Structure formats: C-alpha cells, structure tokens
Amino acid sequence: MSTPGSLSGVKKSRSFKLTQELGAVFALVLLAIVLSVSSPYFFSYSNFTNIIRQVAVVSIAGVGMTLVIIGGGIDLSVGTAISLCSMLIAGFLYNYHMSAFLAVPLVLLIGCLLGLLNGSLITFLHIPPIIATLSTLMVFRGAALVYNNGYAIGLIGMFMTLGRGFVGPFPVPSVIMIGLYVVAFVVLRYTMLGRIIFGLGGNEEAVRLAGISVTKYRLIIYMISGFTASLAGIILASRLSSGEPSAGEGVEFDAIVAAVLGGTNIFGGVGTVWGTIIGALILVVISNGLNLLNVSPYFQFIVRGTILAIAVAINSMKVFRKS
Amino acid sequence: MTKKFPGTVALDHVDFECRAGEVHGLVGQNGAGKSTLMNILNGSMQPESGRIFVKGKETRISNSHVAQQLGIRMVHQELKLFLDLSVAENICFGQQSNSRLLVNWANLYERGNAVLGTLAVTFGPRDRVRSLSIAQRQQVEIAKALSRKCELMIMDEPTASLTFDETENLFEVIRSLSKRGISVIYISHRLEEVFKICDRVTVLRDGRKIDTLETLESTEAMKSDIVKMMIGSHKLVSSRRKASVIERGDVVLRVERLRIKGKLDDISFQLHRGEILGLAGLMGSGRTELLLALFGALRTESGEVFVHGKRVDLKTPVDSIRVGLALMPEDRKNQGLVLGMSIKDNITLPSLKRLSRFGFLRLGHEEKVTNEFFNSLNVKANSTRQRVGLLSGGNQQKIVFAKWLFANTNILLLDEPTRGIDVGAKEEVFKVIEALSAEGRSVIFVSSELDEVARLADRILVLYDKKIVKELPGGIDVGVVVQCATGVGVS
Numbered sequence: 173m174s175t176p177g178s179l180s181g182v183k184k185s186r187s188f189k190l191t192q193e194l195g196a197v198f199a200l201v202l203l204a205i206v207l208s209v210s211s212p213y214f215f216s217y218s219n220f221t222n223i224i225r226q227v228a229v230v231s232i233a234g235v236g237m238t239l240v241i242i243g244g245g246i247d248l249s250v251g252t253a254i255s256l257c258s259m260l261i262a263g264f265l266y267n268y269h270m271s272a273f274l275a276v277p278l279v280l281l282i283g284c285l286l287g288l289l290n291g292s293l294i295t296f297l298h299i300p301p302i303i304a305t306l307s308t309l310m311v312f313r314g315a316a317l318v319y320n321n322g323y324a325i326g327l328i329g330m331f332m333t334l335g336r337g338f339v340g341p342f343p344v345p346s347v348i349m350i351g352l353y354v355v356a357f358v359v360l361r362y363t364m365l366g367r368i369i370f371g372l373g374g375n376e377e378a379v380r381l382a383g384i385s386v387t388k389y390r391l392i393i394y395m396i397s398g399f400t401a402s403l404a405g406i407i408l409a410s411r412l413s414s415g416e417p418s419a420g421e422g423v424e425f426d427a428i429v430a431a432v433l434g435g436t437n438i439f440g441g442v443g444t445v446w447g448t449i450i451g452a453l454i455l456v457v458i459s460n461g462l463n464l465l466n467v468s469p470y471f472q473f474i475v476r477g478t479i480l481a482i483a484v485a486i487n488s489m490k491v492f493r494k495s
Numbered sequence: 496m497t498k499k500f501p502g503t504v505a506l507d508h509v510d511f512e513c514r515a516g517e518v519h520g521l522v523g524q525n526g527a528g529k530s531t532l533m534n535i536l537n538g539s540m541q542p543e544s545g546r547i548f549v550k551g552k553e554t555r556i557s558n559s560h561v562a563q564q565l566g567i568r569m570v571h572q573e574l575k576l577f578l579d580l581s582v583a584e585n586i587c588f589g590q591q592s593n594s595r596l597l598v599n600w601a602n603l604y605e606r607g608n609a610v611l612g613t614l615a616v617t618f619g620p621r622d623r624v625r626s627l628s629i630a631q632r633q634q635v636e637i638a639k640a641l642s643r644k645c646e647l648m649i650m651d652e653p654t655a656s657l658t659f660d661e662t663e664n665l666f667e668v669i670r671s672l673s674k675r676g677i678s679v680i681y682i683s684h685r686l687e688e689v690f691k692i693c694d695r696v697t698v699l700r701d702g703r704k705i706d707t708l709e710t711l712e713s714t715e716a717m718k719s720d721i722v723k724m725m726i727g728s729h730k731l732v733s734s735r736r737k738a739s740v741i742e743r744g745d746v747v748l749r750v751e752r753l754r755i756k757g758k759l760d761d762i763s764f765q766l767h768r769g770e771i772l773g774l775a776g777l778m779g780s781g782r783t784e785l786l787l788a789l790f791g792a793l794r795t796e797s798g799e800v801f802v803h804g805k806r807v808d809l810k811t812p813v814d815s816i817r818v819g820l821a822l823m824p825e826d827r828k829n830q831g832l833v834l835g836m837s838i839k840d841n842i843t844l845p846s847l848k849r850l851s852r853f854g855f856l857r858l859g860h861e862e863k864v865t866n867e868f869f870n871s872l873n874v875k876a877n878s879t880r881q882r883v884g885l886l887s888g889g890n891q892q893k894i895v896f897a898k899w900l901f902a903n904t905n906i907l908l909l910d911e912p913t914r915g916i917d918v919g920a921k922e923e924v925f926k927v928i929e930a931l932s933a934e935g936r937s938v939i940f941v942s943s944e945l946d947e948v949a950r951l952a953d954r955i956l957v958l959y960d961k962k963i964v965k966e967l968p969g970g971i972d973v974g975v976v977v978q979c980a981t982g983v984g985v986s
Binding site: 362363364365367368370371373374375377378379380381382383384385441 | 792812817830847855
C-alpha cells in the first residue's frame, strides 16, 4: 500500500532538488540583469575577470567546506588557515628564497596537516566540530600574526602568475578552480570516499556498523578542507602580491554561505559541489554590484549575514515540509 | 472520518467509538491507519472529512492544546521525557503551579508524590528520569497524563520494551485507570496482550475499519480471525520449518568463557553451519550485550572467540566483518540504515571496497548486483534509487538483510529483527532467515517475542541474569522458554 505514496514522494524530492539548484542559477541570472541595468560598469570584460578572480578564493575554499558539511561537520578555521598559508608561502619565497615549485607543494602539505589537526581534535578528543575548528581558527590567526610580527610580506616575480596570469582568455585562478571542481565532483559521484562522505553526514553510526573506519574518513575530510584552504591561501597571496596575516578573514563565512546557497544541507548528507560554485558567484556578484553602486562596505556585512540566514531558512523549510 | 496524504488515503471513512472506562484495543498492520487515527484524536492532524463527538457533543480538535483540555492524553511509544530533570518536574511540566515567578519546589515534589501514590511505583518524585528503567519512565509518562484532566488515555505500543513482569504491572495500572472511569485506547502488535487487557478490539486495514469485536471471552478461533482480518489476503506461513533442514553442519563459531563485568558472565556456546540459534532472555539478561561483544562493539574482559576454528580478536566492527560476522541492530533507523541514502547505496555500504577499483566505484556493476538482491527479496519500492527513509519498517529491514547478504556474511547476529514491523512483514522476515539458513549461513537470533524464538530457532539458549541458564531444542512449547527466561526453576 505504501507504493503509490512513496512513488509521488520520490518524484517530489527529485524535482525539489532541481528547483533548488535551478533556483540558485535563476537568482544569479536575475542579479546579473538587475546589475547590468543599474550600473554601466557591470557588464564588462574587466569586471568579469575581476569577479572571477574574487570568486576563485571563496569557491576553492568552498570545495573543502562543501565536503565537510556534507559529511556532517563544519570547518570554521578555513579563513585563518588561508591567512596562515598566505603568510607561509610568502615567507618561504621571500625569506628563504625557496623555489615556487618547492614552496607551493610544501604549503599545500602544511594545509593538509592543519586539516589533520582539526580532524584529530574532533575524532580523538571528541570535541564537537564547531568548537574544535573555532579553537583552531584562533590558533591559526595567531600563528599568521606571530610568523612575521603582524607585518605583511611583499612578493614579486613569477609566482604572481598564479593569481594574476591568464590561460588564453581565462584567469589562472579560475582554471585551477574549475579543475578542482571537476575532481571534487568525480570524488563525490564516482568514488568510495564520496559515498562514505554522504553516509557519514546521513548516519555516522550506520557507517561505523558497516565496518567502515569513521575516524579515518573524518580525518581525510578535514585534510581535504585544509588542502583547499591552503590552495586558496597561495592563490590569494599571489593575487595580492603579498602574504597578509588577515588575508583570509571571513572567507570561512563566505564558503559556508556558498555551500548552503547551493543546496548543501547544513546538517549533512545532501549537497553538490556545482551548487557551491553558483552560491559563491551569487555572493561575489552581490558584493561586486554593491561596490559598483557605491554602497558602503560596512553595509555589505549586513547583506551577507542576511543572505546566510535566508539560505538556511529556505533549506530548513524544505526539510520541515518534507517531514 | 477521512484523512488523505499525498498519494495515499491513510484513513478511509473510519468510524470509531470508545466508551467511558473501556479499554479499547486498536490493531492493524503498519500503515493500517492506527497512528493517523490517534493523531487526529490528539489534535496533531486534521481530517479532511468526518466528525468527532466527545461525550455526545460534536467537537473540533484543532490542535493538541484543545485535545488536552478535553482530557485526551497520549503515551507515546518513544517516551517524551526530560531525562535530566526529576520525576516531579516531568510530571508537572507545563502546569503553572502558581502565579509567582519562582518554582515552589516543595509543592512540586508534593504534587509529584500525590500522583505517583496512585500508581504503586518503586521510585520517588526526586529521582532523575535518566536513572530509571524504561518501564519506570513509562510510569512517569502515565503519571504525567494523570496529573491533569484525563478522560481518555491513548497508549501506543506501551509494552514494546517491557519485560513480562513489567507488562503485568502495566496491565494492573490500566485496569485501575479503567475502574476510575478513564477510557484507554491500547495500540499494540501483540495480540495476546490485546486479548488479555482489552474489552473490545477494533481492527484497521489499509485505512479502513474492518470490525470491532468484544473480547471478554476470547477463543483461539477469534484470535486467528483477527489475524486474518489484519493481514487480509496475505498468507501466513505455516509454523515450524521442516526437520530435514536441521542437520547440523560444522561448528562455525565457538565462544568460550566470555565475560564482561556486570554485563556477561561466563558465556560459552557453539554455532553450527546453517543453524538458527535463538537467544531467549528478558531485557537486561545480557542478550544484546552478547551480540554487541561478538560484533566488536563492546569490549570483553576475558574469554575467547573462534571463527571456523581460528581464534579471532574482535576489537572493532571492522574486525568482526572481516571474519564474516554482521550485526543487524535493534534500532534500524539509527544504527542500521542511512535513511537519506538510496536503497542501492545502503546495500553496498559495507562492501564498497569490493565494488571499487583504485577507489573508484564500478557504478554499472553496483546497479546490476543490487537490482538482483532487490528483486529476490521482494522489496516494495519502485527502484533501488529510492530513498530508504520512504520505505516501511518491514521493507527497511529487508534492505538491512540485503546489505549483509551482499557483504557475504556467514554469521548474522539479529537483534530483534521483527521489532515494530507488522505481521505480514514478520512472516517475510522469517522466510528470509530460513532461506539464509538453507544457504548454509548461520544466524543468532534475539527476540523478546519468545514465541518467535521458539518457532524459528533450531536450538534455543536461554539467558537469565547475564548467564546462559538453559539450552532447549527448537519448536518447544513457549511456556517452557518463558519459564526459563523468567528464572523459574533456575535460580
């Protein structure tokens, strides 16, 4: 007897998913139209490259964040991890005259270790993710400041290509970003790791009792987040031509908003990376538009905070209606 | 009364009445509409059509507040108590004691005590609910209902987690309620109990009322009639499986002197190939602990476990699964399944390694093999891509079976596999278990429904007070099993 009911249930949830991601795309297009009409500068090549460069940092960090959230966790330390990694890459290049070919992989490795630290606090010391990563948020911020006494480290040279160069007409960061998203999509859709991430977010206990090492996979998830944060930090340092101890402040917030706007369930188990990229674009286009319209940057904080609340509310309403 | 849900009619023109001081049983398979009916009565759902009369007056129960004012109280299957508050606080919760801002603790405990006094309980108003047993918590829930205006009490599967003695106690309470003129609607899957306690029984099936019967003089014929009414055209599998199946194979699992302080005491037994071994015991007898220990989810202090003659060290579920053991936990929704994932994803969860090459899943292959299991187990769903959360309890249980069958598990540990699923689905679960045994897989089967154990098992180990007290042959009279499990003549 449950068949007809569940039939319609499935159809409904599937069309829901579609409308959610389509809705985000729709919102983005609408925003672009409104801004094109209200500002003559918006619809221009230079502004587009500007937007794409800005979106790269948030959306690269957003990949890690999306995986963490789908897996039922959260990583608040992403922003200050970006700052710390931007300081480290600048320091390695400028102070130690390291080759970029050595420094970049080294910083990426350190990024993984930062994630491993988060994962260890969560799995071995049983600290809730929100608190564990809140602690490391502070620790990483401190480390970024201590590294050069709070001063930025200026950079020049070939390393700048990473943040400012072009591949054909495309900015290098956007190429890296797209590559990363393809990999993340494949991981979520086609690998054992991806399946387990969804499982962990859906029901950790069932995954444990299926004989899967929850500890191992939790560590891997946070390491991925650390890795994407360090990649974002390296690109940011290259774009700004300097390592700055507060470069990544607030990026964790934007990454969470991007993921949630893109349909990732804040309680885990549901989400896609493509949604996150759309979410990041919406965020960046909004702040870009507000800049073009000469809205005070202070006011923009209010806008961003409001967007997060609305995005989660829409998400929760969906869950609420389903049950 | 009619209630429609998207796609299904949950209740179809059901008439239902309950007299004052009556104990009215409500039976039916899962999805028959029992819960929907009760939710309408307690105000949490609204019917599309139909009228409700309370004491002859037509009433609209528009929300649960109205229901409470009418004196309709519900004791839920999953108890809704504040575990870290005291008994009295739970009982009086939501009732303003007086207009003052501060809590009058003396008065609170006094009122708690007054209500508890009518129930003959073994705990006091100051005890924390967390320290109480499930049965005691239920008494708190009943006390809570009684502390306010209460004329109709709805009990949803109240004995699901109770032992025999506790059930008897509950019946005493119900009888005393009935004497005080309080009507009780008693929802249960356990027909024996329904016959024992209820004055009348209403049978629901597929959202329709089939009949209401007087049960003061219940006969065996009447019981089987009711079962027929509940399951409709479905067939009951005849009782015992054939003796020819019960040839003993080699020993696949040997447990020696397993001990966990306060939980298991000196447990030794053997399990043969293709055998269905029943573990009979009351709650707290150590039956669940034994399964958890074998699955590596509970550390043992001493003792040895041998699988296929080889000594194994079962420290984590990973170790157990590697040697071919699997646990189907009692709490399937929280421990057995990822409800948000598809049928396919749940089935392959323990076998992902086998299904993947260099970490990449062979999705086409996965689809094909899961479809085979899906079809052979007769799961009611439109495809393996359907979310497990949308399935009924019995179908969910089949997915858990499929999961471990696919993982090539040779020894299945089943903890209450029929809990909370309806009669028809139970029969199917039994069939699956028997098929497993016929394939040569071994099963350890725990159930508090001792008649199920007696019927299904080839051999029964009775646990009492953390020890194995008796070994009985399968197919034995339930009465004997009950006697041993309750410690009669064992000491």
